[in-house]
Amino acid sequence: MAKNDVTAENAQLKDIIAHAKEYGFVYPSSEIYDGLQAVYDYGAYGVELKNNLKRLWWETMTRLNDNIVGIDASIFMHPTTWKASGHVDSFNDPMIDNKDSKKRYRADVLVEEKAAFYENSGDKETAQNLLNAMARLLEAEDLAGVRELIINEKITCPISGTSNWTEVRQFNLMFSTQVGSVAEDSSTIYLRPETAQGIFVNFLNVQKTARMKVPFGIAQIGKAFRNEIVARQFIFRMREFEQMEMQFFVRPGSELEWYKEWAETRMKWHRALGIPEEKLRRHDHEKLAHYANAAMDIE
Template identity: 50%
Template sequence: MSIDKIISLCKRRGFVFQSSEIYGGFGAVYDYGPLGTALKNNISQIWWQAMTQFHENIVGIDSGILMHPKIWEASGHVDAFNDPLVDCKQCKARYPADELFDGNPEDGEWNNIQCPKCGTTGNLTEPRQFNLMFKTHIGPVQKDANVAYLRPETAQGIYVNYLLTQNAMRLKIPFGIAQIGKAFRNEIIARNFIFRTREFEQLEMQYFVKPGNDDQSMRDWKDERIAFYSQLGIDSGKLRLQEHGADELAHYAKEAWDIEFEFP
């Protein structure tokens, strides 16, 4: 089945609509219709229950989308949460550098690479970093001192409330903090329906362990998460664990795994 058929089915049956469709649509933002909302809420509730009710040592919070801008400096997002981009001076097409060049973009011979869209060579710019966070201003005056960002992930709300939560709930390591909420990323090239959107919901749990217990904990959680998706009714033969390569790891990560689903 093609993705276009699925998009069309989702629309007809009231699962997912293109945002602002009557005004021509708004890129990479989607609205959930009546059935899509019910489905999404069901999954969120099952996840929340699995995390916070079936584990004695996992609690939930709900932090703000707007946070102190210093949080994003401290976390490295202001500097590091960005993609190198290349522009074609001829046709104005824009590409993530890694789409056109294998390896470190800084080593690329951009003058020798052909633009896939217009076919010219020698018109690609050097890669430039692009910050993926949505910027806004707090208060009525738009000046640099008032800059704030919409969170690009929910995790920071958990980290900055770690001590308050631990003290309030008298938690001892190991323990976890779970959160469901919206996150925002100003993706340069957003596509693939609801697989990559500029505004999306994250269901995230951060689990805190003593140094040295991280590897075992990672193994346990991988098993538990795979089991969760199977219990949801997903064919486990279509699920697999995929480890991030060294060049894919987030700037703060030692190890990372995706659970991948063979779609559709």
Template identity: 60%
Template sequence: MAQDDKFKKLVSHCKEYGFIFQSSEVYDGLSAVYDYGPYGVELKNNIKKYWWDSMVQMHENIVGIDAAIFMHPKTWKASGHVDAFSDPLVDNKGSNKRYRADQLIEGYMDKIEGKINKEITKAKKRFGDAFNEEEFRATNGRVLDNAKKHEAVRLRLAAAMTNEDMADLKAMLEEYKINCPVSGSNDWTDVRMFNLMFYTQLGNVAGEEGKLYLRPETAQGIFVNFLNVQKTTRQKLPFGIAQIGKAFRNEIVARQFIFRMREFEQMEMQFFIKPGTQKEWYAYWKEYRLKWHTALGTAPEKFRFHDHDNLAFYADAAVDIEFEFPFGFKELEGIHSRTNHDLSSHQELSGRKLQYFDPQENESYVPYVVETSIGCDRMFLAMMSNALQEETVPDAKGKDSTRIVLKLPPALAPNKCAILPLLKNKEELTTKAREVFNKLKIHFKCQYDEKDAIGRRYRRQDAIGTPYCVTIDFDTLEDNTVTIRDRDTLEQIRVSIDEVAEIVSKKVDMKHLLA
């Protein structure tokens, strides 16, 4: 199957079987926003549980929180999001290149300054030792003209940036004939202020006062709660705080189905450590997180580490765990050594100490942090794309037929077990099957289905990844045994009804993944 084709099939499979729908579909959808359907939400919840248990339940020094999506605006000042990601962008229609409008104008100002400097150099040569630069600057006509121009541009740019006057930035590009360095064209699109963060209003007073951002990452909720958590749970370094939650980024280009969405869910853990130990913890988490992935049975060659070439301003080491999606190897999870950047910066801006008293060293310091951060939706997509397969299997007459099967790890599958009476027009069978269903549904997610031929029902369960099907036939009525059919091998075993819960539980339980 071609890669494009495979991706297309995955997307329609997700829709057809109720995993993922486009948001607000009846209104033609909303760009890069998706909803999880009945089976999708089960799978997603199972992924979250596997992550949470592996991180929180399995580590006595990791605890969880659930911070609010809204945070004090200063949070994003401290984290660097406000300043670093708010740019006036403009595209040149000739070259289709994108620039920051303010940088283009600054480039123009540099050019004017170049002219002034040229005059000065020329004059220096002419007057020799007698040259007085200050006097020359104050008196030379051409220099004065250019200096005046430079100052005018500078003030206008500053005003436009302060007032976010995008129209004036565009007007400046046109008036000063600032052309695209690539195409030489002056044909610009409108200038747009682009900020990666969404914002909304707190209270009903409009204006800067109540301006609130939707968090672009969950990490800051952990950082600002660092001391609360450490003190209330009496943690000693090293310890971690885990969180699963929504984050929002106004991506310029959000594409590839749920791979890059504007609203998405992160599963993050910040591990607080003694400065100087970051290398070993970074290595520990790198290994632990990869193990979490491969424990699910996904082929190891589907994963690879990718070291960051350009480290973010806060990091001293960063690696991605990449997964081979249908559209190639892409980032699935990040492991970052964030130093003490975040805590220090919150400490500075809030004026509150965010330090840990180390009883062994008998001193206080700002801990270092190693972060693991995985996109829940990306994990979902990885699991789906890895699981969706087409197989050739023999049909009732022994001929080849195509089977579409979702080979999800049993622990993550939306349904664990389907309960199927062999025939629906025999009441003894359906009654018995209902009995079995009611017995099993206490243990794990089950589905009862009596419609259509048994083979079709097996295939339907295959398509949504149900690992086991229990069939009630005429023997069941005699001796209280049923068959359990395995999704992957198609093999059936006959067992007593009383054993089903235990047998299936053992196979679909998360325990063996965590151990």
């Protein structure tokens, strides 16, 4: 992304943040003490809007579907949960610092922004080749190769304008804390980075007590926490946020059929909110997590 593009994006976000604050929707958290980056409070109107959306989502998800029930799992979970799920070892972002500006960036985001520049310039082939090269390097955990890619592409820091980069390092996104009354006897646990694991570990409990049969779903609304490297984009990238999530369990072999059905159902829900049709688009993922065979975003 060019420096002018970053400046324009920041200026637009400043206007949005100022508007949200002035009209009582979102405030910077602990602002009287200079605030805390990427943490926000919802004001009088913001909390009503948020609660209305949560209530509507919960009603349509659990009350209108006989095979979906809800839970409210704890934020704290046994640390083995996050070891088993791969979060302790693999929930990382590649981090790189510019030595001149002292600013820290996600290495993959820098490359993605360069690819977007190529695509906007009409060179889609180069953009895709760049993304493919980054994907191969990250999959191989070749962080030195990622740094070399950034330098070869002449990607510079938006602040300093230089390419004086450090080595690329992995940065775990989970917040850790201590549980126990005495520091020496305490053990490390984590603030959950997602709400899904609370659903997974309670699968049998819910299935038995709610007398559910596959296919069925478990829904949850709750807080999650991620120690983002680059805190930006207002409430679109927060360190403390709330998720509305439903995990739907199906028989092996029927997952793609259910995937298509739920993809259309969720798109209909967003349309029902009153969002104009032309403002919604479906983005199918090309790069999939190791446990997925299909994924999409509604943008």
